[in-house]
Amino acid sequence: MDALALLLERRSQPRLSTPAPAGEALENIKQAALRAPDHGGLTPWRFIVCEGGGLKRLGLLFEQSAIENGKSAKEVERAPQLPLRAPMIIVAIARYQDSPKVPRIEQVASASCAVMSMQMAAQAQGFNGIWRTGTYAQCELVRSELGLAEDDELVGFLYLGTPAVQAPPPEAKAAEDFFEHWT
Template structure:
């Protein structure tokens, strides 16, 4: 028999799905803080805290949309329709949260570990938003490779824009995810089989 608290935690994990169209309400500052606190407990070798978050809300979404349009144009996109489509992306949700991975040189913590730490922080953030009744979409795309965008966000060329997270309230419920047969992905190692 699974403890009820454990069941709630597992239900939250199993029910989290990406939702593409989000509306108001967005989380409050207090709700976001709760999610950021959860994010920052992610596994983090030597506590380097490589993940930074930037919140974009309200009219600032239009400014960010203009920046995204400039970034895709800088990457070589010439189709005006496509550039304008990217400019509208921030309006898919009432609030965006950027997750940046700022690498720190450390003799015992390679960049790949810092990348994984950021991924874990993002997942904790998504799960906290889900537990608080909000929906999210973790996006990236070619635009996250833009040097122009990275400079505008104050990070180095080798750093990562690890996520553009769309946050808000789902317009409608989506079908639950199908059960996953873990046996296809899990094996028991037998040391004598080498």
């Protein structure tokens, strides 16, 4: 798939199965993340790759979070199953570094670009995924257990695997609804 087609046809895929990216494919995904725009060369990212027992560990953390945050019994029961919706999850963290040139928002944006790059690299190699956030990304317990500092941001969970179904083509949007031109 050429780069333009990849960008124009990009679609998140929530229905994922095995195999997950591995070997050279996973290394390509990691390298794509490390090529994200990075003003000042701060490399304001950290990633945790969860597979197998790591997915179960993340699920137990979600369950603990659900309990401590007073979620319903149904949500508590569902929480440990959430990471099992894909054979791999990459947790993406923006690691804020105090900088007179690079504000926090720019560092979070850089980490977010890294997530998009990873998803694009996965899709270019026949895999796909979906970038999820939700309440667990904002939970102080989850943040603490994943080793985030106070100023860090958990930018999301990138679920990756092999598409279980063919996704429909993305809905076309009218560019003029979102862009204005100043001449």
